[in-house]
Amino acid sequence: AVLSSCGGTETVNAPQATVIPEIPALIPLPAQVSWEDKAYVIPEQNTICYSGEGKEASQWLETLLQKAGLSVSTSASDNCGNWKIEQDSSLNSSLGEEGYQLMISEEGVLLKAASKAGLFYGIQTLRQMFPAEIESQSLEDQVVLRHTSIEDKPEFGWRGTMVDVARSFFDLDYLKRHVDRMALYKMNRLHLHLTDDQGWRIEIKGWPKLTEVGGNSSVRRGRSGFLTQEEYKELQDYALARNITIIPEIDMPGHIYAALLAYPELNCDEYSNLTPKRAIPPAIFEDYNVGWSKFCLENPEIYKFVADVVEEMAEITKGPWLHIGGDEIEDPRYKEFVVKADSIVQSFGKTTIGWEEVTKAEVSSNLISQRWHGKVESVVKDIKVIHSLCTQLYLDHANVTGQENTNNWCKKDGVSLEDTYSFIKDHENVIGVEAAVWSEFVLSDEMMDNRFWPRAIAAAEVGWTSGDKREYQEFTTRLGKHGDRLRALDINFHRTPGVNWG
Ligand code: TNX
Known part of the structure; x- marks a missing residue:
């Protein structure tokens, strides 16, 4: 804060009110998901901590954050960073081999799964919450995630x-x-x-x-x-x-x-x-x-x-x-x-x-x-x-x-x-x-x-x-929102009529 000409204070570089991102169009649709009207602004400096077999997942996440132009350090200990990746075999009974839990709150992001596969899928879900351009170029703008709590696992193996x-x-x-x-x-x-x-x-x-x-x-x-x-x-x-x-x-x-x-x-x-x-x-x-x-x-x-x-x-x-x-x-x-x-x-x-x-x-x-x-x-x-x-x-x-x-x-x-x-x-x-x-x-x-x-x-x-x-109509709405991502990935996809590809 600095003194203004008439004696009061005003804030310099006041942060803009953060725009809460739209509900991301996730495909496939998770088993259970709830969204809050709150935003998590990913900071410039990030620490990923992982436990168990979370190493590969933390590497995928690191790549994602680096593409977003953010700085990342990784450590093999739990409970230290704003990104936590926990592999815990005891979750197998509730999540299965491929399921995961993903929580985004003001503290950061917590991803849990019983196995590497589940952690990998949690990362894919996060990836779909990042802007589509990340698939082909580095991002310039800050990335904002919506607060959420997801519990997901597949119907079929x-x-x-x-x-x-x-x-x-x-x-x-x-x-x-x-x-x-x-x-x-x-x-x-x-x-x-x-x-x-x-x-x-x-x-x-x-x-x-x-x-x-x-x-x-x-x-x-x-x-x-x-x-x-x-x-x-x-x-x-x-x-x-x-x-x-x-x-x-x-x-x-x-x-x-x-x-x-x-x-x-x-x-x-x-x-x-x-x-x-x-x-x-x-x-x-x-x-x-x-x-x-x-x-x-x-x-x-x-x-x-x-x-x-x-x-x-x-x-x-x-x-x-x-x-x-x-x-x-x-x-x-x-x-x-x-x-x-x-x-x-x-x-x-x-x-x-x-x-x-x-x-x-x-x-x-x-x-x-x-x-x-x-x-x-x-x-x-x-x-x-x-x-x-x-x-x-x-x-x-x-x-x-x-x-x-x-x-x-x-x-x-x-x-x-x-x-x-x-x-x-x-x-x-x-x-x-x-x-x-x-x-x-x-x-x-x-x-x-x-x-x-x-x-x-x-x-x-x-x-x-x-x-x-x-529900098919709802699926086509979500799918249309993937148009940018499919284009960024250089996929020559069929522009299905009836889908708004953006
Ligand atoms: C049937 S379906 C085949 C393939 C052909 C296909 C053409 C199946 C097991 N065999 O050898 O390529 O039709 O659509």
Whole structure:
């Protein structure tokens, strides 16, 4: 305070009345949240204190604060700073593995969770409370958070996406960006469809021609290529740091032509009887037909191949699951194959996932079925189910009627944002949702962005937020407020009509 000319006092640099920020548009919507009409102005100097396994979370927070132009120091002790990160395993009973509590008050910010995953999600929630520009540049203005108390945990443990890298290849760089986007919306499973008729995308050291040959082909106009095992592991670690587990799919015994072309001995040479006619070797397959190729199921040699491939995949995969495909194939020996492939996967310590057709066979009771048309009645009771119904979650289908370069066999008018959002748990054994993009017509990164976003955000919310809290119109209002953030992240998202993208 200084003396003014007429003798009174006035305050110099009086702080402006702090504007209380709008209620942030959080996606997915938390389980419980209350907001107060009070503001927490983040100070210039910040101290983060963490306990237990809070180190990674404190690093994510540090990055966020630094991008906001604030200075931060971190210390591994509890109860000392304005940012407190507490990992406490005893919270597991109330919050589960992935839940968290987040409190913002005049004292600062307190984040608690039972595990690293929960802390990571608490940070993602905070991230969505910061201005969108933070995604691409440093902030100049002070950041103000609204006082809140959040208690959050997911409805489902499986919140996934599937990228078909087989028809057309998507490289390490793109897949990392995809992982980043999933993480922002608290998705936790990335299923890679690594093999199909048109290409083989993962290095298998014992069968090198798989990628020497199969890494060089793709669907017409698509991209070829493959991931080395080193790249796969790099992606996996990148994803795990963001609480995302990779599920590799080796599609068998159909959708296998790329492998047959590389190793013709796996084939019975019966393709001359099929449409389209194929000579093996040498013609690569660049077309769109499905359900025409298969292993020579009467040749026991194929099980050596299956075991070798599964062994290498199990060795480089940290997650507990291997996906064996199993879709779209008729053969008298199909069930026998599935049972054997399932037991091979188990013998390498992994749990099998297959497209729902595999449940026609007497598979092991811990196998997980991925439902895509919902017509197969499983012969083994109480098998767990990943919900990927094509009517809601096949995002290779058009965003809007008539969109070019899309599949339409499941739904002629496309799969709208509202279709994706309309998921409800229809079966006790459903463990979650997975949004899939097949890449027959998805030939560039921009097109892949367009297919996933924003529909994958709807999938993320239906996987996280319970059905009774969801309302489509309200979701679209919140989603529109993410337009700036999606643009800052340089995502070529579909500007869904009816959403105000800002
Ligand atoms: C069916 S759904 C497939 C894929 C195709 C997709 C095209 C499923 C398990 N298999 O091979 O790419 O249709 O939409």
